[in-house]
Each structure stands twice: as C-alpha cells, then as structure tokens.
Amino acid sequence: EKVSVEVLDHLEHLALVDFRDSEGVERLQKAIQFADQLHEVNTEGVEPMDSVVEDRCLYLREDDVTEGNCTKELLENAREKVEEYFVAPAGNIPLPKLGERETFLQGS
C-alpha cells in the first residue's frame, strides 16, 4: 500500500520537509514497512511502550533561578535583531500549494 500524494503533500506542509525525489519517498515507504512489522506481534492487553526510560525516575528540580541573563550570547545566533529582540517575518509563510511550488510530488 503506497503512501498517497495527498499524505506526502500534507507531511511537507506540516513538517516543512522536502521529499526531493523518488528515493526520498521510497525511503519513507521502507520506514513504514519496517514499523508495520510490529503488527505481527500480538499486543492484546499490553500497554504500549513509548520510551525506554519509562521506569526511570523523573528528576525534580528545586525552584531556584540558576540560568538566564545571556541575552548577548543568544542574539549572536540571530541573523537579524532589533534592540535585543529576535526578528521574524510578519507571520507564518505557508508552503505554496501543490500546483504552485517546485516539488517532486507533482508528477506522481
């Protein structure tokens, strides 16, 4: 069962990934197939495990101020800044729709 173009387009919007070419899409298909092997195991009545640290103790930190005050260092990473604010575009710039952007997916 192949992943549809709609789903691939949806993923490109959501995660801003670019499947780039048939190899990229093929890699995704293979990853899904690999994960699907889980269905071969009978997991009835078994709680899903979503982390190998599930039985570790979650460390609780005391409520003390120990960090911050490094404005200069943080802003060194900013391409643009205005008086110690990071500068971003006016709003989210959405990925253009399928027919309007250069993408490998169009042809499929």
Add this chain to the structure above:
Amino acid sequence: LAPWVPVVGLEIHAQISSNSKLFSGSQVQFAAPPNSLVSFFDASLPGTLPVLNRRCVEAAVMTGLALNCSINKKSLFDRKHYFYADLPTGYQITQQRVPIAVNGSLSYSLCMDNKMSQMVTKTVRIKQIQLEQDSGKSLHDDARRQTLVDLNRAGVGLMEVVMEPDMCCGEEAAAAVRELQLILQTLGSSQAVMAEGQLRVDANVSVHHPGEPYGVRTEVKNINSIRFLAKAIDYEIQRQIEELENGGTILNETRAFDSRLGCTVPMRDKEGKQDYRFMPEPNLPPLILYDAKSLPANMNHEQVINIDWIRERLPDLPSVKREKLVEQYGILPEHSFTLLNEDGLADFFENVVEQTQMKPKKVIGWILKDLLSYLKQHSLSVKESPVSSLLLADLLNLLEKKVISSTAAKQVLAELWKGEGKTPLEIVKEQKLQLLQDQKELEQICQAVIDGQENE
C-alpha cells in the same frame, strides 16, 4: 420561533506562580529586558534537555485538589507540534494523553436578576488540568512587516484548566472564572492577574434547539478581562443565533474578540485544520506522584511529591472562608461575597471588628457601603485606603458610645478620607460634632428655639 440553548465551555491558561520556569532555571518575571530571562533550553539550542520544576508540579496538585479532581499518580508529557516564531522548538511540551488531574468540579454563585439577595449556586465540571509550557511573545511591527520576538515568557509553567460546556451565558462563565481566580490566588498556585497575562481564557460557544444535538462551536480568543469575557460570549451567542435564524451556517472557526467594537471577528486564517502530530516527549519519563500509602521508604524526600501532604496543607478556599465569615459574624452570604471579592477587604473588616465594640452586623454596613464606595469612587484598592482599620474602628467606637450621631460619623469619615493624619476624636472636637448629653444644656437650647418661634 423555537428557543435556543447556548452552550459555553472554557479553556483557561493560568501561569504558575514560581521563581523559575517549568523545565529550566531561568527566572519568571513580568516586564524584564527582552530576552534576558532566557536559558539555552528556552531558546531551543541543540543539546539542551527539559528538567521538571518541583514547585510547578505542587502547584498543579494543589489546584487539582482544590477543584475536587482525581490526581493521576502517573501522568505523561507529550509534544504538540506547530510552527510559530515565538515557539523556537517548533513544539510545546504539554500533557495530552494523561494529564496530572481529571474529573473535578467548581461551584460558583450568581445573583438572580441582579439582586444580591437572591444568590444561586451553580457547578461546572472540570474535565482536566494539565501542565504545559507557555510560548514567547510576538510583537507585530506591521509598518516594517516583521515580528519582534521576546522569549522571556517561553517555557514559563502553565496550568491549563478545561471546563466542560456546562455554562449557558457570559454571566455564568464570568462568575466561574472569577471564582477560579480567587481559588488560585488563595492557593498561591497562580497570581491569576488577567491584565498581566497570568490568566488567559478562551471560550467555546455553540447554540442548538432543545432536544437536538449540539451545534457547531466556535472558539473565541483574545479576551483580556472578566468583563470582556461575558461580553464576548454573549455577543457570539447572539451572532450565532442570528446567523442560523437567517438560514446561515456556523463555521468551526477561531474568532477574536474586538473589545473596541464589542464583537467577534474571524482570526487570521489558519491553513485548514491544525494537525499537531502529538507524540510522547522522549526526554521525560512518566511523572509519578505518591500518597501516604504508596510513599516509598528509601527515596530522597526532595524527589517525592506526596499528594496527602499537600492536601493537609491546603488553605481555606473562598467558599469555606465565606461560610466562616457568615457563621462567625452573623453577616449575610452576599456580604461575605463582596468581602472576598475585594482584595484585602475581608481582613480589613475583621481587623475593625476586633478593635471596636460595634457589632459586626453593624460594622459590615460601614465597610460595604461607606468605605467600599469611597474606594471605588477613587479607584483605590483596600491596601491604598487612606483610612486604616484602626481609624475606622476608633470612629465606630465614638458612634457606639453615642459621642456622635450617625450623620456626624459620616462627616468625620469624609474628613478622615483626606488622609491628613487626624484622629476621629480630633476631627469631632475641631468640628464640634459631639452629641450633647447634658440634659440641662439640651433644655436651654430647646427653650431658646421655642422662644425664637414665639417672637415671630
């Protein structure tokens, strides 16, 4: 025309009152130089990890207990993904699968027909309370078509309180939120000041005909005060009714409240329905809470949160405080409401009662009518009152001992209000307001008046 049943649910975000953030050690403070309260983790620099703040967990447990919730002894953290400039990680750490508290309730009171003497108690179910991160702040510079981002708020701990759609109008929602605000302030888990963004409310509104399924709901955001909350909800209910009665349909959309125009408008369009791709937060194991029974023997107590220990130390909630005031002082329930509604007023009242011979039932009139109206007229809080509880008690003692009349007392209060440092007795002497008690003197005055009449 068939009647309409409005349905209102609320999602409330309360900023946790703590020194540092939910998952990092940077400071929590309103109004600081931009990006000065930001750690590497808050800025989402690679290689940083979340470390849970104990105080934030305690705040959520306290709040859950105060709202009659079941506290989940095991709760989980998840990532909610979306892109926005003030969310540097591209996801918010929240509790979507198993939140820290569920299935609670909140009781609040309403005045029927605006008469304080007819109060009704209503209840709203609390679906859940979850811990989550706040985002940074975006300042939109429309002139230069850019957004300025300040991450000081990014990562501050929030409690999201979800109220089931058990309310039917703006007034009910406002009363419920007000009571929640008082509870949070009493617990100290949040200062809940709406004006400083410590309490943010989104309303879910729909209408339907009795007996029919619920209508399509809209979400109303950008509500900055309790007063506007009621207005926004009532406007949206009306808008939906009018739309449907004119044969239109309601879109499942997000609308913003425009306080200037007093209406709701569709928000900047979100490209279709949001898909947050929730996934477990891989860097945080489950949060385990204990109670007296399950307390582990050998654990470091700094790593253990005991629900029963927290429950034993909960302060009296507003509803309990009100009952105690009514019982102890013989005042009316609606009086106790007003006393708790003004910050510091209940303490002021009790201080006056302690220092005066006047009965509490009489004192309350002076507090709620005279003192409170002065405060309101001059937009002062109780803390800023130029008349202290001591001064008022002194004044009421003079009245009680019949040194002055009630009318004179009001005159003295007006003078005290000027805050010139004079005592009530000094003002009485200055303005010669003492009641005459001497029988002979009174007879002389009456005789003089009669004589004066006879001469006309």
